Amino acid sequence: MTLRTGSTVGESRAPVDRPVPVSARPPKKQTSFDGYWPWLFVLPTLLGVLGFYIWPIVQTGYLSFTETGPFGGEEFVGLDNYQTMLADGNVGQALINTLIYTVIVLAGIPIALLMANLVNQPGLRFASFYRVLFFMPYIAMPTAVALVWRMIYNGDFGILNWMLSLVGIDGPYWTSTPGFAIVSVGIVGMWASLGFGIIILGAALKNISPEYYEAAQLDGATTWKQFTSITVPLVTPSLFFVTIISVINGFQLFDLLYAIMGQYNPALVQSQSLVYIFYNQAFIQNDKGYAAAIGMLILVVIGIVTFFQFQMQKKWVNYV
Protein backbone atom coordinates (compact mmCIF):
# COMPACT_ATOMS: atom_id res chain seq x y z
CA MET A 1 0.00 0.00 0.00
CA THR A 2 1.01 3.57 -0.56
CA LEU A 3 0.89 6.29 2.01
CA ARG A 4 1.59 9.80 0.84
CA THR A 5 2.50 12.93 2.65
CA GLY A 6 -0.33 15.18 3.73
CA SER A 7 0.07 17.79 1.03
CA THR A 8 0.13 15.28 -1.79
CA VAL A 9 -3.01 13.67 -0.50
CA GLY A 10 -4.72 17.04 -0.32
CA GLU A 11 -3.83 17.99 -3.88
CA SER A 12 -4.37 14.82 -5.81
CA ARG A 13 -7.20 13.26 -3.86
CA ALA A 14 -9.28 16.18 -2.75
CA PRO A 15 -11.90 15.85 -5.50
CA VAL A 16 -12.50 12.19 -4.64
CA ASP A 17 -14.60 12.17 -1.50
CA ARG A 18 -16.47 8.92 -1.93
CA PRO A 19 -15.11 5.50 -1.04
CA VAL A 20 -13.38 3.91 -3.98
CA PRO A 21 -13.69 0.18 -4.53
CA VAL A 22 -10.54 -1.68 -3.64
CA SER A 23 -10.03 -2.80 -7.23
CA ALA A 24 -10.03 0.78 -8.43
CA ARG A 25 -6.82 1.64 -6.60
CA PRO A 26 -3.91 2.63 -8.79
CA PRO A 27 -1.43 -0.23 -9.17
CA LYS A 28 1.13 -0.36 -6.36
CA LYS A 29 4.60 0.75 -7.12
CA GLN A 30 7.02 -1.43 -5.18
CA THR A 31 9.67 1.27 -5.11
CA SER A 32 7.54 4.06 -3.67
CA PHE A 33 8.20 5.18 -0.12
CA ASP A 34 6.13 7.20 2.25
CA GLY A 35 8.39 10.20 2.50
CA TYR A 36 9.38 11.54 5.88
CA TRP A 37 6.33 10.31 7.82
CA PRO A 38 7.69 6.86 8.71
CA TRP A 39 10.81 8.44 10.15
CA LEU A 40 8.73 10.59 12.43
CA PHE A 41 7.15 7.40 13.74
CA VAL A 42 10.25 5.25 13.96
CA LEU A 43 13.11 7.59 14.75
CA PRO A 44 12.51 8.10 18.51
CA THR A 45 12.42 4.35 19.12
CA LEU A 46 15.28 3.68 16.73
CA LEU A 47 17.57 6.25 18.35
CA GLY A 48 16.62 5.04 21.84
CA VAL A 49 17.31 1.43 20.97
CA LEU A 50 20.58 2.26 19.24
CA GLY A 51 21.73 4.52 22.09
CA PHE A 52 20.54 2.51 25.08
CA TYR A 53 20.85 -1.03 23.79
CA ILE A 54 22.80 -1.63 20.58
CA TRP A 55 25.74 0.65 21.37
CA PRO A 56 25.95 -0.70 24.95
CA ILE A 57 26.05 -4.24 23.56
CA VAL A 58 29.03 -3.30 21.39
CA GLN A 59 30.65 -1.57 24.35
CA THR A 60 30.18 -4.60 26.60
CA GLY A 61 31.92 -6.70 23.97
CA TYR A 62 34.84 -4.28 24.06
CA LEU A 63 34.79 -3.97 27.87
CA SER A 64 35.16 -7.71 28.22
CA PHE A 65 38.66 -7.39 26.77
CA THR A 66 39.66 -4.63 29.16
CA GLU A 67 40.51 -4.16 32.78
CA THR A 68 39.33 -1.19 34.82
CA GLY A 69 42.36 0.65 36.15
CA PRO A 70 42.60 2.06 39.67
CA PHE A 71 41.63 5.51 38.35
CA GLY A 72 38.72 4.34 36.23
CA GLY A 73 40.37 4.12 32.80
CA GLU A 74 40.21 0.94 30.74
CA GLU A 75 43.26 -0.99 29.72
CA PHE A 76 43.17 -3.56 26.93
CA VAL A 77 44.06 -6.98 28.34
CA GLY A 78 43.06 -9.32 25.50
CA LEU A 79 41.51 -12.58 26.62
CA ASP A 80 42.61 -12.23 30.26
CA ASN A 81 39.09 -11.85 31.62
CA TYR A 82 37.88 -14.91 29.75
CA GLN A 83 40.83 -16.98 30.97
CA THR A 84 40.21 -15.86 34.54
CA MET A 85 36.54 -16.66 34.14
CA LEU A 86 37.09 -20.19 32.86
CA ALA A 87 39.40 -20.91 35.78
CA ASP A 88 37.06 -19.25 38.32
CA GLY A 89 35.42 -21.92 40.44
CA ASN A 90 32.75 -19.47 41.59
CA VAL A 91 31.62 -18.90 38.01
CA GLY A 92 31.45 -22.65 37.43
CA GLN A 93 29.47 -23.07 40.64
CA ALA A 94 27.18 -20.21 39.60
CA LEU A 95 26.54 -21.89 36.26
CA ILE A 96 25.64 -25.13 38.06
CA ASN A 97 23.39 -23.26 40.52
CA THR A 98 21.66 -21.46 37.66
CA LEU A 99 21.07 -24.77 35.91
CA ILE A 100 19.68 -26.36 39.10
CA TYR A 101 17.32 -23.44 39.56
CA THR A 102 16.21 -23.59 35.91
CA VAL A 103 15.55 -27.32 36.06
CA ILE A 104 13.41 -26.89 39.20
CA VAL A 105 11.40 -24.15 37.49
CA LEU A 106 11.01 -26.33 34.39
CA ALA A 107 9.67 -29.14 36.57
CA GLY A 108 6.76 -26.82 37.31
CA ILE A 109 5.56 -26.83 33.69
CA PRO A 110 3.80 -30.24 33.85
CA ILE A 111 2.20 -29.10 37.11
CA ALA A 112 1.08 -25.89 35.41
CA LEU A 113 -0.48 -27.92 32.60
CA LEU A 114 -2.40 -30.10 35.06
CA MET A 115 -3.56 -27.01 36.94
CA ALA A 116 -4.56 -25.24 33.73
CA ASN A 117 -6.48 -28.34 32.72
CA LEU A 118 -8.26 -28.43 36.08
CA VAL A 119 -9.24 -24.78 36.02
CA ASN A 120 -10.38 -24.87 32.39
CA GLN A 121 -12.87 -27.70 32.83
CA PRO A 122 -16.08 -26.96 30.99
CA GLY A 123 -18.74 -25.55 33.27
CA LEU A 124 -16.46 -25.25 36.30
CA ARG A 125 -17.89 -22.85 38.85
CA PHE A 126 -15.68 -20.20 40.48
CA ALA A 127 -13.13 -20.78 37.71
CA SER A 128 -12.01 -17.17 37.69
CA PHE A 129 -11.60 -17.25 41.49
CA TYR A 130 -9.23 -20.23 41.23
CA ARG A 131 -7.44 -18.58 38.33
CA VAL A 132 -6.76 -15.55 40.54
CA LEU A 133 -5.36 -17.77 43.30
CA PHE A 134 -3.11 -19.47 40.77
CA PHE A 135 -1.70 -16.40 39.12
CA MET A 136 -1.24 -14.25 42.24
CA PRO A 137 2.31 -15.52 42.86
CA TYR A 138 3.22 -14.68 39.27
CA ILE A 139 2.18 -11.02 39.41
CA ALA A 140 3.30 -10.32 43.00
CA MET A 141 6.56 -8.42 43.42
CA PRO A 142 9.36 -11.04 43.67
CA THR A 143 11.25 -9.06 46.28
CA ALA A 144 8.16 -8.87 48.49
CA VAL A 145 7.29 -12.56 48.24
CA ALA A 146 10.95 -13.42 48.80
CA LEU A 147 10.73 -11.78 52.22
CA VAL A 148 7.75 -13.99 53.16
CA TRP A 149 9.57 -17.08 52.01
CA ARG A 150 12.53 -16.07 54.18
CA MET A 151 10.16 -16.29 57.13
CA ILE A 152 8.73 -19.63 56.01
CA TYR A 153 12.22 -21.06 55.50
CA ASN A 154 13.68 -19.64 58.71
CA GLY A 155 15.72 -22.36 60.41
CA ASP A 156 14.82 -21.38 63.98
CA PHE A 157 11.15 -20.46 63.88
CA GLY A 158 10.03 -20.97 60.25
CA ILE A 159 6.70 -22.70 59.73
CA LEU A 160 8.25 -25.17 57.28
CA ASN A 161 10.60 -26.66 59.85
CA TRP A 162 7.79 -26.71 62.41
CA MET A 163 5.64 -28.77 60.01
CA LEU A 164 8.57 -31.09 59.33
CA SER A 165 9.13 -31.48 63.06
CA LEU A 166 5.56 -32.80 63.34
CA VAL A 167 6.60 -35.80 61.24
CA GLY A 168 9.91 -36.13 63.06
CA ILE A 169 12.17 -34.42 60.54
CA ASP A 170 14.74 -31.95 61.81
CA GLY A 171 14.74 -29.35 59.02
CA PRO A 172 17.97 -27.59 58.01
CA TYR A 173 18.70 -23.88 57.82
CA TRP A 174 17.21 -23.80 54.35
CA THR A 175 18.55 -20.53 53.05
CA SER A 176 21.95 -20.55 54.71
CA THR A 177 23.10 -24.10 54.01
CA PRO A 178 24.97 -24.53 50.71
CA GLY A 179 23.06 -26.89 48.44
CA PHE A 180 19.77 -26.43 50.27
CA ALA A 181 19.80 -22.71 49.56
CA ILE A 182 19.60 -22.87 45.77
CA VAL A 183 16.92 -25.58 45.95
CA SER A 184 14.91 -23.42 48.35
CA VAL A 185 15.14 -20.50 45.96
CA GLY A 186 14.22 -22.84 43.08
CA ILE A 187 11.02 -23.93 44.81
CA VAL A 188 9.99 -20.30 45.24
CA GLY A 189 10.85 -19.73 41.57
CA MET A 190 8.64 -22.63 40.55
CA TRP A 191 5.79 -21.40 42.76
CA ALA A 192 6.12 -17.91 41.30
CA SER A 193 6.22 -18.99 37.65
CA LEU A 194 3.39 -21.56 37.68
CA GLY A 195 0.93 -18.74 36.94
CA PHE A 196 2.65 -17.86 33.68
CA GLY A 197 2.42 -21.45 32.43
CA ILE A 198 -1.20 -21.69 33.56
CA ILE A 199 -2.15 -18.56 31.60
CA ILE A 200 -0.36 -19.53 28.38
CA LEU A 201 -1.36 -23.22 28.53
CA GLY A 202 -4.90 -22.29 29.56
CA ALA A 203 -5.23 -20.16 26.42
CA ALA A 204 -4.01 -23.12 24.35
CA LEU A 205 -6.48 -25.49 26.02
CA LYS A 206 -9.38 -23.21 25.12
CA ASN A 207 -8.45 -23.57 21.45
CA ILE A 208 -8.84 -27.34 21.44
CA SER A 209 -12.08 -28.30 19.74
CA PRO A 210 -14.47 -30.10 22.12
CA GLU A 211 -15.23 -32.51 19.30
CA TYR A 212 -11.97 -34.35 19.97
CA TYR A 213 -13.07 -35.06 23.52
CA GLU A 214 -16.60 -36.01 22.48
CA ALA A 215 -15.21 -38.51 20.00
CA ALA A 216 -12.84 -39.91 22.61
CA GLN A 217 -15.67 -40.27 25.11
CA LEU A 218 -17.69 -42.21 22.57
CA ASP A 219 -14.71 -44.51 22.18
CA GLY A 220 -14.64 -44.96 25.96
CA ALA A 221 -11.32 -43.21 26.60
CA THR A 222 -10.65 -42.41 30.26
CA THR A 223 -10.05 -38.86 31.42
CA TRP A 224 -6.35 -39.59 31.83
CA LYS A 225 -6.17 -41.16 28.40
CA GLN A 226 -7.87 -38.09 26.94
CA PHE A 227 -5.36 -35.88 28.72
CA THR A 228 -2.31 -37.73 27.43
CA SER A 229 -3.60 -38.47 23.92
CA ILE A 230 -5.49 -35.29 23.06
CA THR A 231 -4.62 -32.47 25.43
CA VAL A 232 -0.86 -32.90 25.70
CA PRO A 233 -0.10 -33.35 21.97
CA LEU A 234 -2.31 -30.41 21.03
CA VAL A 235 -0.67 -28.01 23.45
CA THR A 236 2.93 -28.95 22.63
CA PRO A 237 3.54 -25.66 20.74
CA SER A 238 2.55 -23.73 23.87
CA LEU A 239 4.54 -26.11 26.08
CA PHE A 240 7.52 -25.37 23.88
CA PHE A 241 6.96 -21.62 24.21
CA VAL A 242 6.65 -21.85 28.00
CA THR A 243 9.80 -23.99 28.14
CA ILE A 244 11.81 -21.47 26.10
CA ILE A 245 10.63 -18.53 28.21
CA SER A 246 11.18 -20.46 31.47
CA VAL A 247 14.76 -21.28 30.53
CA ILE A 248 15.49 -17.69 29.57
CA ASN A 249 13.92 -16.43 32.80
CA GLY A 250 15.64 -19.17 34.80
CA PHE A 251 19.01 -17.94 33.60
CA GLN A 252 18.03 -14.47 34.78
CA LEU A 253 17.76 -15.63 38.39
CA PHE A 254 18.57 -12.63 40.57
CA ASP A 255 15.65 -11.01 42.42
CA LEU A 256 14.60 -14.05 44.42
CA LEU A 257 18.15 -15.09 45.23
CA TYR A 258 19.14 -11.58 46.27
CA ALA A 259 16.12 -11.03 48.47
CA ILE A 260 15.76 -14.52 49.95
CA MET A 261 19.40 -14.94 50.86
CA GLY A 262 20.32 -11.38 51.76
CA GLN A 263 23.78 -9.89 51.32
CA TYR A 264 25.34 -11.33 54.48
CA ASN A 265 24.41 -14.98 54.04
CA PRO A 266 27.28 -17.40 54.83
CA ALA A 267 26.12 -19.69 52.00
CA LEU A 268 26.02 -16.90 49.43
CA VAL A 269 29.34 -17.62 47.72
CA GLN A 270 28.33 -21.24 47.04
CA SER A 271 24.78 -20.28 46.04
CA GLN A 272 25.31 -17.43 43.56
CA SER A 273 23.67 -17.40 40.16
CA LEU A 274 25.40 -16.13 37.03
CA VAL A 275 23.48 -12.85 37.12
CA TYR A 276 24.30 -12.44 40.82
CA ILE A 277 28.03 -12.85 40.10
CA PHE A 278 27.68 -10.40 37.22
CA TYR A 279 25.99 -7.84 39.46
CA ASN A 280 28.51 -8.31 42.22
CA GLN A 281 31.53 -7.99 39.93
CA ALA A 282 30.15 -5.05 37.95
CA PHE A 283 28.67 -2.89 40.66
CA ILE A 284 30.02 -4.03 44.04
CA GLN A 285 33.59 -5.11 43.18
CA ASN A 286 33.61 -2.57 40.34
CA ASP A 287 35.46 -4.95 38.03
CA LYS A 288 33.51 -3.96 34.92
CA GLY A 289 35.76 -5.79 32.45
CA TYR A 290 35.39 -9.12 34.24
CA ALA A 291 31.65 -8.56 34.66
CA ALA A 292 31.35 -7.84 30.94
CA ALA A 293 33.01 -11.18 30.22
CA ILE A 294 30.49 -12.89 32.51
CA GLY A 295 27.70 -11.06 30.65
CA MET A 296 29.04 -12.50 27.39
CA LEU A 297 29.13 -15.95 29.01
CA ILE A 298 25.45 -15.63 29.94
CA LEU A 299 24.68 -14.62 26.35
CA VAL A 300 26.54 -17.62 24.94
CA VAL A 301 25.08 -20.16 27.37
CA ILE A 302 21.49 -18.99 26.78
CA GLY A 303 22.19 -19.02 23.04
CA ILE A 304 23.45 -22.60 23.12
CA VAL A 305 20.61 -23.88 25.32
CA THR A 306 17.96 -22.14 23.19
CA PHE A 307 19.55 -23.46 20.00
CA PHE A 308 19.36 -27.04 21.27
CA GLN A 309 15.77 -26.53 22.37
CA PHE A 310 14.85 -25.44 18.87
CA GLN A 311 16.72 -28.45 17.47
CA MET A 312 14.88 -30.80 19.78
CA GLN A 313 11.43 -29.32 19.21
CA LYS A 314 11.10 -31.37 16.00
CA LYS A 315 11.05 -34.47 18.16
CA TRP A 316 8.15 -33.50 20.40
CA VAL A 317 6.28 -30.42 19.22
CA ASN A 318 3.25 -30.96 16.98
CA TYR A 319 2.30 -28.08 14.74
CA VAL A 320 -1.20 -28.69 13.44
Next chain:
Amino acid sequence: MSKESLSPAQQGTNSVRAHVLLGVIGFIMVFPFIWQLIISLSTNDQVMSVPPTFWPGELQWGNFVDVFTKLPFFDQFGVSVGITVIRVIGQVMLCSMAGYAFARMRFRGRGIFLGVILSILMVPPQVYLIPQFQIIQNLGLLNTILGIALPGIFSAFGVFLMRQIFLGLPLELEEAARLDGANPFQIFYKIMLPLATPGISALIIITTLWSWNDLLWPLVVTTYAEKMPLSAGLATLVGSITTDYPVMMAASVLAMAPVLILFIMLQRRVVEGLAFSGSK
Protein backbone atom coordinates in the same frame (compact mmCIF):
# COMPACT_ATOMS: atom_id res chain seq x y z
CA MET B 1 -16.68 -25.75 25.30
CA SER B 2 -20.03 -25.74 27.04
CA LYS B 3 -21.68 -27.45 29.96
CA GLU B 4 -23.95 -29.33 27.59
CA SER B 5 -21.13 -31.54 26.40
CA LEU B 6 -21.09 -33.33 29.74
CA SER B 7 -23.92 -35.27 31.27
CA PRO B 8 -25.25 -33.85 34.57
CA ALA B 9 -23.95 -36.87 36.50
CA GLN B 10 -20.47 -36.45 35.14
CA GLN B 11 -20.55 -32.78 35.94
CA GLY B 12 -21.59 -33.51 39.52
CA THR B 13 -18.73 -35.87 40.29
CA ASN B 14 -16.28 -33.65 38.44
CA SER B 15 -17.36 -30.68 40.47
CA VAL B 16 -16.93 -32.10 43.96
CA ARG B 17 -13.61 -33.79 43.24
CA ALA B 18 -12.41 -30.85 41.20
CA HIS B 19 -13.34 -28.27 43.82
CA VAL B 20 -11.59 -30.18 46.61
CA LEU B 21 -8.46 -30.52 44.48
CA LEU B 22 -8.58 -26.93 43.25
CA GLY B 23 -9.22 -25.71 46.77
CA VAL B 24 -6.18 -27.55 48.17
CA ILE B 25 -3.88 -26.37 45.37
CA GLY B 26 -5.29 -22.86 45.58
CA PHE B 27 -4.63 -22.79 49.31
CA ILE B 28 -1.02 -23.89 48.82
CA MET B 29 -0.54 -21.19 46.19
CA VAL B 30 -1.87 -18.38 48.39
CA PHE B 31 -0.60 -19.65 51.73
CA PRO B 32 2.53 -17.45 51.61
CA PHE B 33 0.29 -14.40 51.15
CA ILE B 34 -1.91 -15.42 54.08
CA TRP B 35 1.16 -16.04 56.22
CA GLN B 36 2.57 -12.68 55.20
CA LEU B 37 -0.63 -10.96 56.38
CA ILE B 38 -0.65 -12.88 59.65
CA ILE B 39 2.98 -12.00 60.41
CA SER B 40 2.38 -8.37 59.47
CA LEU B 41 -0.30 -8.21 62.19
CA SER B 42 1.68 -10.06 64.88
CA THR B 43 4.25 -9.01 67.45
CA ASN B 44 7.90 -9.87 66.90
CA ASP B 45 7.77 -12.34 69.82
CA GLN B 46 4.82 -14.15 68.27
CA VAL B 47 6.67 -14.42 64.95
CA MET B 48 9.68 -16.01 66.63
CA SER B 49 7.68 -18.44 68.76
CA VAL B 50 7.76 -22.20 68.24
CA PRO B 51 5.21 -23.65 67.57
CA PRO B 52 4.11 -20.78 65.33
CA THR B 53 1.39 -18.36 66.37
CA PHE B 54 -1.34 -18.91 63.81
CA TRP B 55 -3.50 -16.07 65.04
CA PRO B 56 -1.97 -13.04 66.75
CA GLY B 57 -5.06 -12.41 68.92
CA GLU B 58 -4.81 -8.67 69.15
CA LEU B 59 -4.03 -7.42 65.64
CA GLN B 60 -0.96 -5.17 65.55
CA TRP B 61 -2.05 -2.52 63.06
CA GLY B 62 0.73 -0.39 64.44
CA ASN B 63 3.16 -2.38 62.26
CA PHE B 64 1.62 -0.74 59.23
CA VAL B 65 2.02 2.68 60.80
CA ASP B 66 5.67 1.85 61.50
CA VAL B 67 6.19 1.19 57.78
CA PHE B 68 5.55 4.87 57.15
CA THR B 69 7.39 6.25 60.15
CA LYS B 70 10.45 3.95 60.29
CA LEU B 71 11.00 3.41 56.57
CA PRO B 72 11.16 5.83 53.61
CA PHE B 73 8.06 4.08 52.28
CA PHE B 74 6.31 7.19 50.92
CA ASP B 75 9.40 8.21 48.96
CA GLN B 76 9.89 4.72 47.56
CA PHE B 77 6.23 4.39 46.68
CA GLY B 78 6.47 7.66 44.79
CA VAL B 79 9.53 6.43 42.89
CA SER B 80 7.77 3.18 41.97
CA VAL B 81 4.71 5.03 40.73
CA GLY B 82 6.87 7.56 38.88
CA ILE B 83 8.97 5.03 36.95
CA THR B 84 5.92 2.91 36.15
CA VAL B 85 3.94 5.88 34.80
CA ILE B 86 6.87 7.17 32.72
CA ARG B 87 7.61 3.75 31.27
CA VAL B 88 3.99 2.96 30.48
CA ILE B 89 3.28 6.30 28.79
CA GLY B 90 6.62 6.24 26.97
CA GLN B 91 6.19 2.70 25.70
CA VAL B 92 2.59 3.14 24.63
CA MET B 93 3.51 6.22 22.60
CA LEU B 94 6.81 5.06 21.14
CA CYS B 95 6.00 1.40 20.58
CA SER B 96 2.64 1.99 18.98
CA MET B 97 4.09 4.58 16.60
CA ALA B 98 7.09 2.46 15.67
CA GLY B 99 4.98 -0.69 15.51
CA TYR B 100 2.54 1.04 13.18
CA ALA B 101 5.29 2.30 10.90
CA PHE B 102 6.89 -1.15 10.70
CA ALA B 103 3.53 -2.75 9.98
CA ARG B 104 2.04 -0.28 7.51
CA MET B 105 4.48 2.25 6.14
CA ARG B 106 7.15 1.98 3.50
CA PHE B 107 10.58 3.38 4.01
CA ARG B 108 14.14 2.57 3.14
CA GLY B 109 15.74 0.07 5.48
CA ARG B 110 12.49 -0.98 7.16
CA GLY B 111 13.44 -4.66 7.39
CA ILE B 112 16.95 -3.96 8.62
CA PHE B 113 15.83 -1.51 11.30
CA LEU B 114 13.16 -3.88 12.52
CA GLY B 115 15.76 -6.63 12.68
CA VAL B 116 18.13 -4.40 14.65
CA ILE B 117 15.41 -3.54 17.17
CA LEU B 118 14.21 -7.13 17.57
CA SER B 119 17.77 -8.43 17.95
CA ILE B 120 17.91 -7.03 21.48
CA LEU B 121 15.13 -9.44 22.45
CA MET B 122 17.65 -12.24 22.09
CA VAL B 123 20.23 -10.65 24.34
CA PRO B 124 20.20 -10.99 28.12
CA PRO B 125 20.20 -7.61 29.94
CA GLN B 126 23.66 -8.25 31.41
CA VAL B 127 25.11 -7.59 27.97
CA TYR B 128 23.96 -3.95 27.97
CA LEU B 129 23.60 -3.15 31.66
CA ILE B 130 27.08 -1.80 32.43
CA PRO B 131 27.23 0.74 29.57
CA GLN B 132 23.60 1.69 30.31
CA PHE B 133 24.67 2.48 33.85
CA GLN B 134 27.56 4.58 32.52
CA ILE B 135 25.21 6.50 30.21
CA ILE B 136 22.82 7.27 33.08
CA GLN B 137 25.80 8.25 35.22
CA ASN B 138 27.17 10.57 32.52
CA LEU B 139 23.76 12.16 32.11
CA GLY B 140 23.80 12.89 35.83
CA LEU B 141 20.63 10.84 36.30
CA LEU B 142 21.77 8.40 39.00
CA ASN B 143 19.29 8.36 41.90
CA THR B 144 16.56 9.98 39.83
CA ILE B 145 13.19 8.66 38.73
CA LEU B 146 14.00 9.56 35.12
CA GLY B 147 17.29 7.69 35.30
CA ILE B 148 15.58 4.50 36.45
CA ALA B 149 12.82 4.82 33.87
CA LEU B 150 14.71 6.08 30.82
CA PRO B 151 16.11 2.92 29.16
CA GLY B 152 12.82 1.16 29.85
CA ILE B 153 10.70 3.51 27.74
CA PHE B 154 12.22 1.86 24.67
CA SER B 155 11.03 -1.68 24.21
CA ALA B 156 11.74 -4.12 21.41
CA PHE B 157 9.05 -6.38 22.81
CA GLY B 158 6.54 -3.52 22.71
CA VAL B 159 7.42 -2.66 19.11
CA PHE B 160 7.01 -6.28 18.11
CA LEU B 161 3.70 -6.62 19.96
CA MET B 162 2.22 -3.47 18.44
CA ARG B 163 3.48 -4.35 14.97
CA GLN B 164 1.70 -7.70 15.20
CA ILE B 165 -1.50 -5.91 16.23
CA PHE B 166 -1.40 -3.44 13.37
CA LEU B 167 -0.58 -6.19 10.87
CA GLY B 168 -3.82 -7.86 11.88
CA LEU B 169 -6.06 -4.83 11.29
CA PRO B 170 -7.94 -4.38 8.00
CA LEU B 171 -6.49 -2.03 5.39
CA GLU B 172 -9.80 -0.62 4.18
CA LEU B 173 -10.34 1.90 6.99
CA GLU B 174 -6.97 3.47 6.42
CA GLU B 175 -7.58 3.75 2.71
CA ALA B 176 -10.92 5.43 3.22
CA ALA B 177 -9.36 7.91 5.65
CA ARG B 178 -6.57 8.65 3.23
CA LEU B 179 -9.05 9.35 0.49
CA ASP B 180 -10.73 11.78 2.86
CA GLY B 181 -7.47 13.68 3.03
CA ALA B 182 -6.24 12.56 6.45
CA ASN B 183 -2.47 12.66 6.93
CA PRO B 184 -0.61 9.58 8.16
CA PHE B 185 -0.50 10.81 11.73
CA GLN B 186 -4.24 11.46 11.77
CA ILE B 187 -4.88 8.02 10.30
CA PHE B 188 -2.68 6.46 12.95
CA TYR B 189 -4.01 8.48 15.88
CA LYS B 190 -7.71 8.69 15.08
CA ILE B 191 -8.38 5.42 13.30
CA MET B 192 -5.76 2.76 13.87
CA LEU B 193 -4.81 3.44 17.49
CA PRO B 194 -8.37 2.99 18.84
CA LEU B 195 -8.54 -0.34 17.01
CA ALA B 196 -5.31 -1.47 18.64
CA THR B 197 -6.75 -1.28 22.17
CA PRO B 198 -6.27 -5.00 22.99
CA GLY B 199 -2.58 -4.71 22.15
CA ILE B 200 -2.19 -1.48 24.06
CA SER B 201 -3.84 -2.88 27.16
CA ALA B 202 -1.58 -5.94 26.97
CA LEU B 203 1.42 -3.62 26.68
CA ILE B 204 0.27 -1.51 29.64
CA ILE B 205 -0.25 -4.60 31.79
CA ILE B 206 3.12 -6.12 31.00
CA THR B 207 5.04 -2.87 31.33
CA THR B 208 3.36 -2.10 34.66
CA LEU B 209 4.26 -5.54 35.94
CA TRP B 210 7.88 -5.32 34.81
CA SER B 211 8.58 -1.84 36.03
CA TRP B 212 6.81 -2.24 39.37
CA ASN B 213 8.60 -5.50 40.12
CA ASP B 214 12.03 -4.99 38.54
CA LEU B 215 14.94 -5.15 40.97
CA LEU B 216 18.34 -5.38 39.24
CA TRP B 217 18.33 -2.14 37.27
CA PRO B 218 16.97 0.12 40.07
CA LEU B 219 19.51 -1.44 42.41
CA VAL B 220 22.26 -0.46 39.99
CA VAL B 221 21.28 3.18 39.45
CA THR B 222 20.23 4.12 42.98
CA THR B 223 22.29 4.31 46.16
CA TYR B 224 20.08 6.22 48.61
CA ALA B 225 17.18 4.39 50.22
CA GLU B 226 14.73 7.25 49.66
CA LYS B 227 15.58 7.36 45.93
CA MET B 228 14.88 3.65 45.39
CA PRO B 229 11.66 2.12 44.16
CA LEU B 230 9.90 -0.29 46.52
CA SER B 231 11.48 -3.43 45.04
CA ALA B 232 15.03 -2.24 45.67
CA GLY B 233 14.05 -0.62 48.96
CA LEU B 234 12.66 -3.90 50.30
CA ALA B 235 15.64 -5.90 49.10
CA THR B 236 18.14 -3.64 50.84
CA LEU B 237 15.95 -3.54 53.93
CA VAL B 238 16.91 -7.14 54.55
CA GLY B 239 20.34 -6.04 55.70
CA SER B 240 19.23 -3.28 58.04
CA ILE B 241 16.22 -4.02 60.24
CA THR B 242 15.99 -7.75 59.72
CA THR B 243 15.01 -8.30 63.29
CA ASP B 244 11.74 -6.37 63.05
CA TYR B 245 9.95 -9.07 61.08
CA PRO B 246 6.34 -7.84 61.38
CA VAL B 247 7.23 -4.38 60.04
CA MET B 248 9.18 -5.99 57.20
CA MET B 249 6.13 -8.10 56.33
CA ALA B 250 3.82 -5.09 56.56
CA ALA B 251 6.13 -3.22 54.18
CA SER B 252 6.12 -6.11 51.72
CA VAL B 253 2.32 -6.32 51.87
CA LEU B 254 2.01 -2.61 51.12
CA ALA B 255 4.64 -2.77 48.37
CA MET B 256 2.92 -5.43 46.32
CA ALA B 257 -0.68 -4.58 47.19
CA PRO B 258 -1.35 -1.81 44.61
CA VAL B 259 -0.47 -3.83 41.51
CA LEU B 260 -1.82 -7.06 42.96
CA ILE B 261 -5.22 -5.56 43.80
CA LEU B 262 -5.42 -3.69 40.51
CA PHE B 263 -4.62 -6.83 38.55
CA ILE B 264 -7.06 -8.96 40.50
CA MET B 265 -9.81 -6.46 39.76
CA LEU B 266 -8.86 -6.49 36.08
CA GLN B 267 -8.33 -10.25 36.21
CA ARG B 268 -9.90 -11.11 32.88
CA ARG B 269 -8.04 -8.39 31.04
CA VAL B 270 -4.71 -9.32 32.62
CA VAL B 271 -5.05 -12.99 31.79
CA GLU B 272 -6.05 -12.11 28.22
CA GLY B 273 -3.21 -9.62 27.90
CA LEU B 274 -0.57 -12.04 29.14
CA ALA B 275 -1.94 -14.91 27.06
CA PHE B 276 -2.15 -12.62 24.08
CA SER B 277 1.45 -11.49 24.33
CA GLY B 278 2.48 -15.11 24.67
CA SER B 279 0.62 -16.21 21.57
CA LYS B 280 2.27 -13.70 19.29
